[in-house]
Amino acid sequence: MSKFPALLNEKYDESLGKLQYPVFDVFINELKFACVLYQRTSEIHFKKLFLPVMIYPWGTERRFNAYVNYLRKRFGYRMQKVAIDAGFTCPNRDGKVGYGGCTYCDNNAFNPSYCNANTSIYEQVEEGVRFQKIRYKNAVSFLAYFQAYSNTYDSLDNLKKIYEQALAHKDIQGLVIGTRPDAIDSEKLKYLSELAQDYFVTVEYGIESCYDKTLRRINRGHDFATTVKAIEETAGFGLPVGGHLIFGLPGESRDDMMEEASIISQLPLTNLKLHQLQLFYNTAIAEDYLQNPEDFLLLDYEAYKDFVIDFLELLSPDIKIERLAGEAPPRFIVANQWDIRNDQILNGIEQRMADRDSWQGKRFS
Ligand code: SF4
Numbered sequence: 001m002s003k004f005p006a007l008l009n010e011k012y013d014e015s016l017g018k019l020q021y022p023v024f025d026v027f028i029n030e031l032k033f034a035c036v037l038y039q040r041t042s043e044i045h046f047k048k049l050f051l052p053v054m055i056y057p058w059g060t061e062r063r064f065n066a067y068v069n070y071l072r073k074r075f076g077y078r079m080q081k082v083a084i085d086a087g088f089t090c091p092n093r094d095g096k097v098g099y100g101g102c103t104y105c106d107n108n109a110f111n112p113s114y115c116n117a118n119t120s121i122y123e124q125v126e127e128g129v130r131f132q133k134i135r136y137k138n139a140v141s142f143l144a145y146f147q148a149y150s151n152t153y154d155s156l157d158n159l160k161k162i163y164e165q166a167l168a169h170k171d172i173q174g175l176v177i178g179t180r181p182d183a184i185d186s187e188k189l190k191y192l193s194e195l196a197q198d199y200f201v202t203v204e205y206g207i208e209s210c211y212d213k214t215l216r217r218i219n220r221g222h223d224f225a226t227t228v229k230a231i232e233e234t235a236g237f238g239l240p241v242g243g244h245l246i247f248g249l250p251g252e253s254r255d256d257m258m259e260e261a262s263i264i265s266q267l268p269l270t271n272l273k274l275h276q277l278q279l280f281y282n283t284a285i286a287e288d289y290l291q292n293p294e295d296f297l298l299l300d301y302e303a304y305k306d307f308v309i310d311f312l313e314l315l316s317p318d319i320k321i322e323r324l325a326g327e328a329p330p331r332f333i334v335a336n337q338w339d340i341r342n343d344q345i346l347n348g349i350e351q352r353m354a355d356r357d358s359w360q361g362k363r364f365s
Contacts, residue, residue, distance in 0.1 A: 082128030103284035180239030181230035204242035235268035248277030261314035317361030
């Protein structure tokens with residue numbers, strides 16, 4: 001792995017003299033074909049170079065097992081998600097499990113503007129598809145992403161009607177269903193596994209933390225054993241399982257969070273989203289932070305890059321990474337506002353991985 005040319009410029013400096021700038025580069029299997037302009041004495045030269053490229057076990061040259069590449073490989077093109085707000089609530093809000101919800105929860109902070117629970121599912125899909133086709137010119141196929149609140153928290157009959165409205169849209173290839181680990185059962189999973197015969201269906205659970213003391217403090221209303229059970233049962237039905245983990249929750253040290261890499265690696269997870277804690281206005285966790293700032297390990301962007309890379313090195317290379325950090329509009333955030341777009345965050349982390357010659361699973365055992 002150390003043969004991977006992490007910094008092209010250094011390589012070219014050695015062999016060509018002063019590099020001007022790469023003109024373009026193309027990957028062909030395991031060779032990188034690069035065209036560069038360079039200067040030797042006073043003359044400018046043009047040269048084609050072939051460089052070996054490290055292909056990681058997940059089949060790409062990216063230094064982590066990117067979920068987006070997995071989807072592209074599986075479908076043959078980029079698959080875009082369309083968020084749906086189906087008007088669900090949450091057992092941690094309506095009193096079944098608790099009131100008030102998780103202390104960090106503010107669904108408004110991530111619900112896209114085109115998402116409106118007052119319109120029908122089909123209309124939301126239609127609007128979301130239109131929106132994404134403008135945003136991503138080559139977007140052709142979509143997954144309906146049931147994102148807001150707990151999207152399995154209803155009777156099976158009602159869930160069928162809701163999901164099937166989304167699947168009725170010609171551009172929808174499948175479902176991504178975000179929910180809580182205590183809002184699923186074998187009857188629902190059986191139905192979803194039957195749907196999965198014809199569509200791509202994945203269930204995404206909020207894990208948030210592997211520690212019961214943290215789950216209690218953030219008022220999750222369930223313990224980690226419930227999370228493990230839901231993930232294992234879902235995988236047992238042959239469904240891909242996603243998970244969501246938050247870094248920086250109160251009372252967790254850096255070592256606690258690093259330890260989660262090996263705990264998570266034991267689970268039959270297909271994909272994982274990683275988020276830094278974002279403190280939203282008018283949430284209980286923002287109040288907790290104001291009262292007990294010493295309990296929160298909030299990392300700035302530079303420190304977070306190294307933190308998340310350390311975590312990836314300890315994580316199983318089999319788990320696909322869907323997200324490395326979160327982004328919310330600045331008006332929602334109380335503290336530690338990075339003010340950097342997701343694509344820039346991702347580029348920064350990948351560049352730092354190259355600088356460190358790091359890759360997912362490098363220290364996984
Ligand atoms: S389970 Fe999800 S929707 Fe419910 S309160 Fe917690 S974060 Fe919010």
